[in-house]
Amino acid sequence: MTDRPINTDNGFQQPIGNTNNEPFMGGIKGSEMPVFRRLVLNAVDSAGGVFSLENTTQETYIVDVSFINITTKTAGACTLDVGIAATATTLNDTLFDAADLGAAIDVLNNIDDAGTNGGIGVLWAPGEFITGSVASGASAGIVGSAMIRFVRA
Numbered sequence: 001m002t003d004r005p006i007n008t009d010n011g012f013q014q015p016i017g018n019t020n021n022e023p024f025m026g027g028i029k030g031s032e033m034p035v036f037r038r039l040v041l042n043a044v045d046s047a048g049g050v051f052s053l054e055n056t057t058q059e060t061y062i063v064d065v066s067f068i069n070i071t072t073k074t075a076g077a078c079t080l081d082v083g084i085a086a087t088a089t090t091l092n093d094t095l096f097d098a099a100d101l102g103a104a105i106d107v108l109n110n111i112d113d114a115g116t117n118g119g120i121g122v123l124w125a126p127g128e129f130i131t132g133s134v135a136s137g138a139s140a141g142i143v144g145s146a147m148i149r150f151v152r153a
Contacts, residue, residue, distance in 0.1 A: 032151070032152065033151070034149050034150065034151045035150055035151070036149050037147070039051040039053060039132070039147075040145055041070075041144045041146060042139075042142075046133070047090055048085070048089040048132070048133055049139075050080060050132035050142070051146055052089075052132070053129060053130045053131075054088065055125065055126050055128050055130075056126075059153070060123055060124065060126065061123070061151060062123060062124070062150060063121075063122045063124050063130065063148060063149070064149055064151065065120060065149045066096070066146065066147065066148050067109050067147040068080065068082070068096065068107070068109075069107050070104070070105055070106050070108070070142070071144045071145075073102050073104060073141070074138065074139055074140060075102075075138070075140045075141035076137055077136070077137040078100075078134060078136070078137035079098040079099060079100055079134070079136045080096060080139075081093035081098065081133050081135040082095040082110070082118070082130065082131065082133075082146070083095050083122070083130070084122050084123070084124050084128050084130060085128065085129050085130075085131045086129070089131075090131060091131065091135070092131060093115065093118055093135070094119065095110045095122060095130070097117040097118040098115045098116070098136070099113055099118075101137075101139065102137060
């Protein structure tokens with residue numbers, strides 16, 4: 001066993017496990033474990049401006065639980081849409097629909113705070129992007145991060 005995440009041929013780091021992908025943690029292989037990506041929230045009001053992450057692998061993933069950690073709220077009213085999009089500059093709301101970044105310092109998730117169109121279990125194909133986009137208001141003053149969890153489909 002190794003004591004650090006391992007790099008794999010799918011372009012993402014896998015959780016702690018062994019480099020041979022042999023069963024561990026109750027028989028689950030490293031390639032079957034969820035992968036987490038942390039993204040910094042940017043104060044950019046264009047589509048995909050808050051954050052964008054491309055699936056650069058040849059694998060399709062299922063994005064399940066996602067979090068928005070707001071450590072400093074926006075200066076004024078602001079809502080965020082997060083979802084799977086065809087380009088880095090396309091707004092989509094399949095994970096979060098109108099998440100409130102201006103109300104309070106908080107941790108939002110796409111189960112309890114998904115909004116009308118958001119949710120869990122969204123497919124993320126090769127070449128697609130997960131984008132965070134301002135849906136309304138302005139993102140000036142935002143400080144925080146997004147945590148996206150996904151598993152091979």
